[in-house]
Amino acid sequence: MRSFSCRLCDSPLFFDNSLCVSCGTALGFSRGERDIVPVDPEGQYVDLAGLVWHVCVNLNLSGCTWLAAIEGEQCEACDLTRIRPAATDLVGMAQFPAAESAKRHLVVELDTLGFDITGLVFDMRSSSEAAGEDVVIGHADGVITIDLAETDDARRERIRQELGEPYRTLLGHLRHEVGHYLQSQLVTPADPDLLARCRELFGDETADYQAEIDRHYSQGPPSGWEDSYITTYATMHPFEDFAETFAHYLHISDTCETASAYGLGTVDVSAFSVFRDLVLAVWVPLSVALNQINRSMGKADVYPFVIPDPVLDKLDFVAGLARRG
Incomplete structure (x- = not known):
């Protein structure tokens, strides 16, 4: 991913920063500009076209730093998530932000490379005891399903060793599954060659x-x-x-x-x-x-x-x- 810096003080920023730790400026990610931009005390940012953008409503729920077109609503990245844990599933909700962060990273790199993911959605499912659900990671018909338990480093490492895998990360899962989706969209009988x-x-x-x-x-x-x-x-x-x-x-x-x-x-x-x-x-x-x-x-x-x-x-x-x- 590209590097980012604060537009006010030029200090380096990380992709998920919602605040510049050097000058205290509140921040948001603009998908249109593919950049981290300053937001005012009301949580707004006005782009070069004069459009007003707002801090995503899920900032405190999932750590989402993206900007939304409508005040009090969620952003385009959050719109991609079709299913998330129930509010009563404390384990699942604690795991949810890490999965959403990885998804936002994926979306930015696909945007950068020029891939259209219109029609793709994500089911961020919890396999916690409270959820009582067996979750299988995979892709089917434009839906990528992620087991939020994969955010647990110790559990993921144990599975990696059991399966003899050289590499296993949540971002890796997302990159693999989006490959299935894009193959289904781009490699079809419509282009026989x-x-x-x-x-x-x-x-x-x-x-x-x-x-x-x-x-x-x-x-x-x-x-x-x-x-x-x-x-x-x-x-x-x-x-x-x-x-x-x-x-x-x-x-x-x-x-x-x-x-x-x-x-x-x-x-x-x-x-x-x-x-x-x-x-x-x-x-x-x-x-x-x-x-x-x-x-x-x-x-x-x-x-x-x-x-x-x-x-x-x-x-x-x-x-x-x-x-x-």
Whole structure:
């Protein structure tokens, strides 16, 4: 993500800041300007077109810092959430802000890359004892379902280890599931050439999904999977290969943008028209450096993956969809 600074005192800001800690100015995020802007004591901001924007009504509920078009109403990011925990579910409501923060991050990066998510909604469901619900993370028909228990670091790490996953984060879940959504919207029989190229890279998505799941969990990934896939989960089904690849496209794009914004890279990321070239020239050396920095702090690698040549082709394909979305 890009860097932000206070328009009044020029101090650095974080994406979720609602207040500048240096000068005390109240803040809000303008989706239209893709920037953090100052709001007045009434919680209002007037843009260059003279339109008045208001602090989102969910600021204190979910920590939402976005601006809404109507006073006392919620913003466009909050409008995307179709289901949230009941007010009586104290555990679920305590987990809700972290999930909403990750969702807002996702929306901004999709906006930046040029993807249209009109029609997409999120069900932020609680699997707490109070909710009494088993929640399965996934995407179906434009609805992304998230289990709010994934905001619990200890629980998420335990599951990551049990499943043998190298990486598991809430933002990662969202990036994966939005890949499913965008594939359903952008790679369709309406463009037979695009669909054919997708099948050439990822396989035939009409393969029986349940049968492939059963095969994956009974037999594991095929021998030599690391030569053609980014993760073992990607080997399960062409849909999952696409979604995993799309998630890594977002991992790489966002981290490269952040590194560039904070002076950690010496190469202009906007200079690359081919995503493969960005990966090889910027991401590979950057991820190695970031992994080494983490190891210097006794932490696990930031990016514990190796990108084989066929995955570079897949990344190129999903990156090209930004011009269509």
